[in-house]
Structures are given as C-alpha cells and as structure tokens.
Amino acid sequence: MIELYYWTTPNGHKITMFLEEAELPYNVHPINIGNGDQFAPSFLEIAPNNRIPAIVDTDPKGGGAPISVFESGAILEYLADKTGHFLPAETRARTETLQWLYWQMGGLGPMAGQNHHFVQYAPERIPYAMERYVNETNRLYGVLDKRLADRGFVAGDYSIADMAIYPWIVPYERQQQDLETFPNLKRWFHEIKSRPAVERAYAVADRINTAPTVIGDAKSVLVGQAAS
Ligand SMILES: N[C@@H](CCC(=O)N[C@@H](CS)C(=O)NCC(=O)O)C(=O)O
Numbered sequence: 001m002i003e004l005y006y007w008t009t010p011n012g013h014k015i016t017m018f019l020e021e022a023e024l025p026y027n028v029h030p031i032n033i034g035n036g037d038q039f040a041p042s043f044l045e046i047a048p049n050n051r052i053p054a055i056v057d058t059d060p061k062g063g064g065a066p067i068s069v070f071e072s073g074a075i076l077e078y079l080a081d082k083t084g085h086f087l088p089a090e091t092r093a094r095t096e097t098l099q100w101l102y103w104q105m106g107g108l109g110p111m112a113g114q115n116h117h118f119v120q121y122a123p124e125r126i127p128y129a130m131e132r133y134v135n136e137t138n139r140l141y142g143v144l145d146k147r148l149a150d151r152g153f154v155a156g157d158y159s160i161a162d163m164a165i166y167p168w169i170v171p172y173e174r175q176q177q178d179l180e181t182f183p184n185l186k187r188w189f190h191e192i193k194s195r196p197a198v199e200r201a202y203a204v205a206d207r208i209n210t211a212p213t214v215i216g217d218a219k220s221v222l223v224g225q226a227a228s
Contacts, residue, residue, distance in 0.1 A: 001025055001026065001027065001057075001058050001059060002019060002024055002025070002026040002027075002055050002056070002057055002058075002079075003026070003027050003029060003055060003056040003057075003058065004016070004019065004026045004027065004028050004029065004053065004054075004055050005029045005031050005043060005046065005047060005052055005053060005054040005055065005056075006028050006029065006030060006031065006052055006053050006208075007030065007031050007032060007033050007052045007053075007208075007209070007213065008205040008208055008209045008210075008213070009033070009052070009213060010109070010112075010167035010168050010170065010171070011051070011052060011053055011072045011109070011167070012052050012053050012205070013166075013167035013170075013201055013202065013205060014053070014072045014075075014076060014163050014164050014167055015053045015055065015072060015075055015076070015079075016028075016200075016201035016202075016204050016205070017163045017166070017167070017197065017198055017201040018075075018076055018079050018080075018086065018160065018163055019079070019201075020197040020198070020200040020201045020204075021085075021086065021158075021163070021195070021197040021198075022079065022083045022085050022086070024079070024083065028204065028208065030208050030209070031043060031052050032209070033051075033052060033213060033218075033221070033222065034213045034214070034215070034217075034218030034221060034222065035218070035221070036221045038050040038051060038052065045068075046068040046070065047068075047070040048070070049070060049071070050225075051070070053070075053072055053075060054068065054069065054070040054075070055068065055069050055075050055078075055079075056068045056069075057069070057078070057082065060082070061081075061082050071105075072105070072164065073101055073102065073104070073105040073164060076101065076160040076163060076164060077098070077101070077160065079160075080159075080160050086157075086158065086159045086160045086163070087159060087160050088156060088157075088159075093155070093156050096155040096156065097155040097156065097159045097160065097161050098161075099155075100147075100154045100155045100161035100164075100165070101160055101161045101164050103143075103161075104161065104164040104165045104168065105164065107140055108137075108140045108144075108165060108168050109164075109168055111133060111136045111137055111140060112133075112137050112140075112168050112171075112175055114129075114133040114136075115133035115134055115136075115137045115175050115176070116171070116174065116175070116214075117133075117223075118130045118133055119133070119134065119174070119175070119176060120174060120214070121214050121219065121223065134175070134176045134177075137175050137176075137177060138177060141169075141172075141177055141182050141185060142182070144165065144169075144182070144185050145182035145183070145184045145185040146184075147184075148184035148185055148187070148188045149184045152188070152191075153188070154188075158192075158195075162188075162192060166189070166192045166193075166198070169185070169189050172189075
C-alpha cells in the first residue's frame with residue numbers, strides 16, 4: 001500500500017495522477033499546508049523539507065522495511081521503478097524522460113511557483129519580479145511548445161515527465177499565459193486533461209479541498225518561513 005501525504009496543489013496532483021494511472025492502491029493523508037500540518041514532527045520524519053508530497057511504501061519491491069520518499073520528482077521515479085510503468089528501462093528513452101522530468105523540477109515548477117508568488121500572493125506589487133517570472137514562465141511554455149511540435153508527449157509515450165509538467169500548466173491563466181499562442185502545448189494539455197486517470201486524480205483533490213490554499217491566515221504560515 002502507498003501512504004500518500006498530500007495537499008491539493010500542483011506537486012500533490014503529480015502523484016495522484018501517477019497512482020490513478022497505474023491503479024496502485026493508496027491512502028491519502030491530507031496535509032493542510034495552509035494550517036501548518038507540514039510542520040508536524042510525524043510529517044517531518046518522512047518529509048524533512050516541510051513540503052508535500054511525500055509517500056511511504058509499506059510494501060516495497062524486494063520486501064523489507066517501508067520506504068519513505070519526499071520530493072515529487074523522486075516519488076514519480078520511485079513509483080515508475082516500482083511498477084515498471086511510465087519510465088522506460090532502455091537507457092536512451094529513460095534519459096530522455098528523466099531530463100524532461102528534471103526540466104520541470106528545476107525549471108517550470110520553481111519559476112511558475114515564483115510567478116504565483118509575485119503575481120498573486122506578494123503583499124506588495126513588485127513589477128520587476130512580476131515581469132521576470134511571467135517572462136520566464138512564458139519562455140518555458142515556448143520551450144515545451146516547440147518540443148511538442150512533432151510528438152504526442154514530451155518524451156516518447158505518456159510518462160512521468162508529462163505527469164510532472166501538466167499540473168503546472170493547469171493554472172496557466174493565473175500565470176498570465178495564453179495557451180492560444182502555444183498550439184502544440186494546448187493540444188497536449190487538453191489530451192492529458194481528458195485522460196480518465198487525470199480526471200480521477202483531480203476528483204480526489206475536489207473531495208479534500210476546493211478552496212485556494214494561499215488565503216487569509218494561511219499566508220502567514222506559507223510566506224516568510226526561515227530556518228527553525
Ligand atoms: N520540490 C518540491 C516542492 C514541494 C512544494 O513546494 N510543495 C508545496 C505545495 S505545492 C508545499 O508543501 N508547501 C508548503 C510550505 O510552503 O510550507 C517537490 O517537488 O516535491
């Protein structure tokens with residue numbers, strides 16, 4: 001069984017997308033990051049970075065003690081290796097998939113995250129920061145659009161790279177991006193959106209929380225964290 005420590009945010013959706021697609025049984029443990037659940041000692045034991053998502057696999061491949069994993073990219077890679085799905089074994093295909101997974105982890109995720117921060121949540125309007133992250137998000141959308149010009153998915157068949165990227169495109173309007181200017185990305189986006197497993201993954205989120213996470217008192221939990 002996979003124990004999933006989760007909240008209804010893009011990095012959380014990546015993992016429900018995988019679990020639903022692979023039809024792996026899992027239990028959801030909601031970690032309400034707006035309430036500060038990510039600082040509970042029991043959560044920090046498996047996710048020392050006080051961020052969701054994290055998993056505990058109580059039945060790891062090869063047996064033995066449960067394995068816990070944090071960082072969404074590492075979780076997707078772990079689950080792909082466990083199931084043998086959505087990450088090819090052959091070296092070239094695997095490398096191609098992983099480089100797009102890490103493109104999301106090191107590029108699109110952090111840049112779009114800063115875009116969300118400065119465009120939607122910052123207590124003051126800082127045009128330089130807003131422009132920088134909206135432009136960088138736009139550049140990354142352009143890279144993805146070009147990549148998708150002559151292929152159905154970012155790396156071969158539907159893979160953990162697509163699962164990592166998709167939830168960060170869902171809020172494209174709030175990121176001040178226009179999908180009409182990225183026709184290949186738009187086609188890919190709607191194709192993934194209509195996958196039954198993706199619909200099920202987002203339905204899981206709707207059962208747990210439909211409110212925006214970064215509102216009211218949650219802002220003082222989520223913004224301005226320093227080492228403790
Ligand atoms: N690189 C991490 C980022 C995880 C992350 O930023 N999670 C956010 C929600 S999407 C979170 O838990 N935030 C809690 C906080 O800021 O305290 C991953 O991909 O797992």
